[in-house]
Amino acid sequence: MYDIDQMETLLNFLELSPNLESLIIDQVNFTGNGSGHVSTFKVVPSCLVVSLKSIEIRKFNGYLEMVKYVLMHGRVLQMVIIETYYSVDPTDRRYNNKRYNKKNIEAKRVEALNKSLMTILRQTPWASAGCVIKFLSS
Template sequence: MKTLLNFLEFSPNLESLVINQVEFSGKAKENTLTFDKVPECLVCLKSFKIQKFNGYPKELEMVKFVLKHARVLQMVIMETSYTLEDYMGVRKKKKNPKAKEVEALNEKIRRQLGMSQWASTGCVIYFSSS
């Protein structure tokens, strides 16, 4: 996470950000993303993509943070790779959720993000599968 924070601090004109996977090394109960200050690059950020998105709380916090502060953001792309066990805590492992199950998970995430504050009113959220 420190590497990402440093990168964002030294990239004030960043228009597009792709993160391969959000990996946090903090304690599990620390599910709030905090910065000492909002990175300047979020002023010009137009697109944000997270690959290998699993729907974990820390990943959602990252997306919410970007949505809250990126004023000209046009799109957020979440390339999903979750399993039902990962996201919903389902007892039996199900490595490849069916299309309907994936769409239900995506809709749940959309609703959660819709309840948070967005700086850009024209931003659209897309989901893709990996």
């Protein structure tokens, strides 16, 4: 279930920050599967229209509705940084096999996740033609 309360809290914060130029979201765990629609929010926070130039999301957990919303309404947005990570099950027997390197497997999974995220985000209309999305991995 999409947790609309968390999105509303973020949007309320953005509305109360009309001059916000940069936002870092650090290890926020949005719940739900993101199946809600960003179009349900009728008021666009003014900072998305006039001042927010960058947003960084650390420890991104796959919650795309928020990112889509910012891309759709961030008219002066220049950079979106998404730090993705992939947690590995320590009981996975592949890591006991010397042929596999844990870091290489993680890197491949994160790279695949980043490509998948970018494919989805490219399908979202962006308000700022000059915006760049950068992926970091941890």
